[in-house]
Amino acid sequence: MTAPLRIGIAGLGTVGAGVLRILQAQGDLIAARAGRPIEAVAVSARDRAKDRGVPLDAHAWEADPVALARRPDIDVFVEVMGGHEGAAKAATEAALAAGHDVVTANKAMLAHHGQALALAAEEAGRVLRFEAAVAGGIPVIKALTEGLAGNRMTRVMGVMNGTCNYILTRMEEAGLPYAEVFEEARQLGYLEADPRLDVDGIDAGHKLSLLAAIAFGTQVAFDHVELEGIGSVTIEDIRRAADMGFKIKLLGVAQMTGRGLEQRMRPCLVPATSPLGQLQGGTNMVVLEGDSVGQVVLRGAGAGAGPTASAVLSDLIDIARGNRVPTFGQPAATLARARPAKGAVPAPHYLRLRLVDKPGALAKVARVLGDSGISIDRMRQYGHEEGSAPVLIVTHKTTRAALDEALAALPETGVVEGAPVAIRIEAV
Ligand SMILES: NC(=O)C1=CN([C@@H]2O[C@H](COP(=O)(O)OP(=O)(O)OC[C@H]3O[C@@H](n4cnc5c(N)ncnc54)[C@H](O)[C@@H]3O)[C@@H](O)[C@H]2O)C=CC1
Ligand SMILES: N[C@@H](CC=O)C(=O)O
Numbered sequence: 001m002t003a004p005l006r007i008g009i010a011g012l013g014t015v016g017a018g019v020l021r022i023l024q025a026q027g028d029l030i031a032a033r034a035g036r037p038i039e040a041v042a043v044s045a046r047d048r049a050k051d052r053g054v055p056l057d058a059h060a061w062e063a064d065p066v067a068l069a070r071r072p073d074i075d076v077f078v079e080v081m082g083g084h085e086g087a088a089k090a091a092t093e094a095a096l097a098a099g100h101d102v103v104t105a106n107k108a109m110l111a112h113h114g115q116a117l118a119l120a121a122e123e124a125g126r127v128l129r130f131e132a133a134v135a136g137g138i139p140v141i142k143a144l145t146e147g148l149a150g151n152r153m154t155r156v157m158g159v160m161n162g163t164c165n166y167i168l169t170r171m172e173e174a175g176l177p178y179a180e181v182f183e184e185a186r187q188l189g190y191l192e193a194d195p196r197l198d199v200d201g202i203d204a205g206h207k208l209s210l211l212a213a214i215a216f217g218t219q220v221a222f223d224h225v226e227l228e229g230i231g232s233v234t235i236e237d238i239r240r241a242a243d244m245g246f247k248i249k250l251l252g253v254a255q256m257t258g259r260g261l262e263q264r265m266r267p268c269l270v271p272a273t274s275p276l277g278q279l280q281g282g283t284n285m286v287v288l289e290g291d292s293v294g295q296v297v298l299r300g301a302g303a304g305a306g307p308t309a310s311a312v313l314s315d316l317i318d319i320a321r322g323n324r325v326p327t328f329g330q331p332a333a334t335l336a337r338a339r340p341a342k343g344a345v346p347a348p349h350y351l352r353l354r355l356v357d358k359p360g361a362l363a364k365v366a367r368v369l370g371d372s373g374i375s376i377d378r379m380r381q382y383g384h385e386e387g388s389a390p391v392l393i394v395t396h397k398t399t400r401a402a403l404d405e406a407l408a409a410l411p412e413t414g415v416v417e418g419a420p421v422a423i424r425i426e427a428v
């Protein structure tokens with residue numbers, strides 16, 4: 001057997017300790033598959049004394065992750081500390097400058113600095129790999145950069161934040177409001193240290209921007225992702241949408257249009273019977289569409305020690321085998337600057353309004369929609385409660401601009417109570 005692949009792991013939390021655990025438990029299997037052993041030479045974390053359930057005596061300790069990244073006795077630096085600035089970025093840059101390959105799980109760092117880091121890796125003749133960063137254990141980076149490399153991708157989409165999917169499905173099952181389920185998720189330890197990363201769609205937006213870069217050959221453009229979190233999703237909309245045959249998901253969609261790259265991460269309605277509609281709890285699902293392959297659906301665990309470490313190991317085994325795929329599937333210098341497009345792809349929308357009990361109220365609403373070029377596909381009215389009635393409308397395809405125009409005109413009808421709710425329906 002050839003010389004071991006020597007790695008240094010910075011970060012011994014959920015993911016880092018998970019990687020060590022797998023290496024210690026099944027080093028032989030990994031060596032057989034990689035063609036050589038993978039050996040953790042040195043590790044770094046904030047607290048040396050902490051019990052992580054894995055022995056550390058066989059690994060050298062570095063208090064400073066940048067010092068670990070520069071060690072001459074490692075081949076690969078594994079960055080699993082997190083944070084998009086500070087130690088993670090400094091250590092990644094130091095590792096590349098020292099001539100080491102890098103494997104990271106850090107979607108935030110790559111969403112903000114992916115292009116610069118990919119260029120730095122290529123200039124240094126090294127690889128920078130990140131399977132764990134998108135949808136955890138689902139091998140979606142490998143699927144896009146290798147399995148589907150012969151396709152012109154037409155759309156990538158997915159539910160890529162398990163916490164949000166847990167919250168939305170739990171709200172529906174238990175009939176509980178958002179605030180209560182958010183608290184439950186916090187108690188269960190599901191939320192990131194800064195929960196806005198989860199519930200505001202930022203974490204999922206980071207992941208979408210990375211998939212879009214690979215799928216469309218563009219530089220990572222996280223700043224252009226349209227972001228909307230799940231904080232305003234109500235139990236009433238979850239129930240009403242279900243009545244109309246839909247589920248509400250925090251869905252990310254990236255699509256190249258004639259006007260440029262559209263990237264959306266926002267609550268959407270999807271058909272309840274579709275694979276995405278049936279996705280329950282903290283699971284992730286990614287849907288990849290290519291011109292030759294058609295639709296590929298991948299489902300699995302997007303977080304947790306085992307699934308995320310499984311993805312890190314997959315990158316390490318590739319490096320040990322000599323499979324040196326460019327970070328975003330093609331040389332970073334050949335990635336085009338993304339031209340951002342917003343609202344380019346029309347879609348049907350779900351509207352929920354409360355109509356006052358007056359003759360002709362519905363006709364007035366239909367006229368306002370019609371004046372903005374929006375036609376109605378389906379409509380359902382519920383009984384009057386205290387003088388007003390909930391009305392659900394599913395429109396035919398419309399642009400967000402036309403919808404906004406109609407929403408702005410609705411109060412002038414004098415028959416709509418409160419602010420209407422409008423949610424895009426994604427064809428999946
Ligand atoms: N936990 C999960 O299921 C997933 C995590 N990720 C990503 O993996 C990375 C690590 O996540 P976790 O293991 O959950 O984090 P964690 O919070 O459990 O562990 C972080 C580790 O890094 C160390 N660390 C942090 N800053 C440091 C510094 N300046 N110097 C030295 N050590 C430092 C901490 O001491 C700790 O050992 C993050 O980028 C995260 O977004 C990606 C997918 C899933
Ligand atoms: N907070 C994330 C964890 C992994 O990326 C999630 O909930 O999916």
Ligand code: NA
Binds near residue numbers: 132134136138140311
């Ligand atoms: Na993955």
